[in-house]
Amino acid sequence: MMIGTLAMLAEVLGARLAGDPGFAIERVDAVEEACPSSLTFAVDERYLKAAMESKAGAVLTCVEGAAQQYPGRNLLIVADARGALARILGRLEPPRPAGPFVHPSAVVDPSAHLGERVWIGPTCVVGAGAQIGDESVLLAGAQVGARAHVGRRCLLHPRALLLDGCVAGDEVVLQAAAVVGSDGFGYAFVDGRYVKIPQVGNVVLGDRVEIGANACIDRAQTGSTVIGEGTKIDNLVQVAHNCELGRHVGIAAQTGLAGTTIVGDYVRMGGQVGTKGHVRIGDRVALVGKSGVWKDITAPGIYGGSPAVEQRAELQRQVLLRQLPKLLDRVRTLERASSSAPHERPSGATREE
Template identity: 40%
Template sequence: MLKLTVAEAAKITGTQDVSKPDTAITALCSLEEAHEGGLCYLTSLEKADLLKDLKASALIVPESAKGQDIPFNGALLYAKNPEWAFILLMKYADAQKQKHTSGIHPTAVISGSAKLGANVSVGAYTVIEDGAQIGDNTVIFPQCYIGKNVSVGKNCYIYPQVVIREECVLKDYVILQAGAKIGSDGFGFTFHDGRHQKIPQIGNVVLGNDVEVQSNTCIDRAKISSTVIGDNTKIDNLVQIGHNVHVGMSSIMCAQVGVAGTTEIGNGVILAGQVGLAGHMSIGDRAQVGAQSGVMTSIPAGQTYFGYPAMPQREAFKLQAILRKLPEMHKEFRTFKKQLEETKNLSFFGKLKKLLGL
């Protein structure tokens, strides 16, 4: 439970103007689930008519609402961006929760040659191999595996059952959600002497600062050199990233995206759910790909693609519109074909009359 006053909430969010600063806040809640002691936010005044029955104790509204008659009896906070102000309060509330047990659990197995920074926590049954380095304030939850010579930066969170294989690098503020696998062998084989022969995958994976990888996502190590995920990129659950892929900064990959090997993905790219990328191609900066699209060729910067195979969104939507009309078009075609067949044995003028309906 939160224990804040409206004045304290204003300080956390940088909000300058408030009313009823001594009002107590005990929870953050949505407009739909507002209750006594709760704080909500409103991004525009279009829903202001809903406020007269709002049971919350406090509300964040846009600065543009100053001086207007708002039908709400609780405390008001005026913010440039109400949603971001609310998120800052969520960050504050989340930071108050103790998600892990501090210190090194006695069942953790840590190599004598591993180096742990200040204030590192390691959970039960976690294994940290020879030569691994863990930065200050990093938290490793139970049942994780940190391979030989892995480097983990400062202030990272590694949740339960994460595997980080040998030689991989995590920079600072990386979050790996439960079950993420970093550095498994890339899917590399060559057909020789009648068999698929394994190609050793001797590279690694490098995750930049502030990268988040969510549950059960797999990022394969490079054949040689590195598979690289750039700073601030966020990767959803159940994503597969192949060997030698390079992803730029601040890109987003939604659930079940699959990226084949040696693909270059730029900065600020958005790949929606279940997008598949063939290998050896490039996706330009700020490109967007719609859900369930199959990308077979490179995409220029700033373009939005959709469909299977993926094409510029405008073309894809035109094609979809035509496809929806196919049953009707097919019916008309069969009618026209039948009319033509009925005129085969008629004279020229008979055929003309038949087609004209005379």
């Protein structure tokens, strides 16, 4: 299958073209797998040499001087290589199922409302009073609970769950086995045993939110757990009850947010970040992997470590920690030298007769 000619893609992307405008691109490949009909990519200058030396017939890059460095190469030069790559790969993505369609094995409560051109796959369940927006798709085994609301053009992958009373905005994606609306971890310790505190709130997902496979977003104890517009949550992430995440937050795998963590807009979290409950993380904060947030972080910047501090301070701390064994050896050497040296009399002291 031909994706397009170099000239066609240059027009779509607003790219500067170098080389043969009629060159036909049949596939997009990483550098290691590229072949003469491939388009490969160099998202910045670090990867340009490897891309140019690959077998790819054309290269997508944001390096302005690439045409001068590698004359004769077929190039698409853009301002944002990753954004352009996303648009090209979108042309390869399989089309979504088109409704209206309800599989015979699906269970749809008579009181549920289905919008126009909704597609519901095998063994799906749609509860009483649920609403499914126009052109939304539920793949095999997905469930929408009672009184839950799914917006327009949403996609629920196999076994994804949007449980009772929860709300998903437009163009929301729940990856396979994502759970939205599980009970929050709320218990009172009474007379020597745990007593469950009912979790009667819900979860609200803004427009264009994506929840990764096997991620869990707990419903609020009261009120709502909120995930803001455009936020992307990776696989195996836990968001506890009553958390509030702002707009366009990015959270990598195995991160855990304790209850009532408040996160601002445009925050980025690496893998395995953890937060203490009831902390606030301000707008445009970036947390490197394995950071532990024990107290509020308000100023924009890059933070790391546990407890999380500004990344420069954390790197200095790591350097000092690596030097500790040598420092300890020096201290022990000095102690041994001090203990074996003859003791001098203090100045002015006289020998007793």
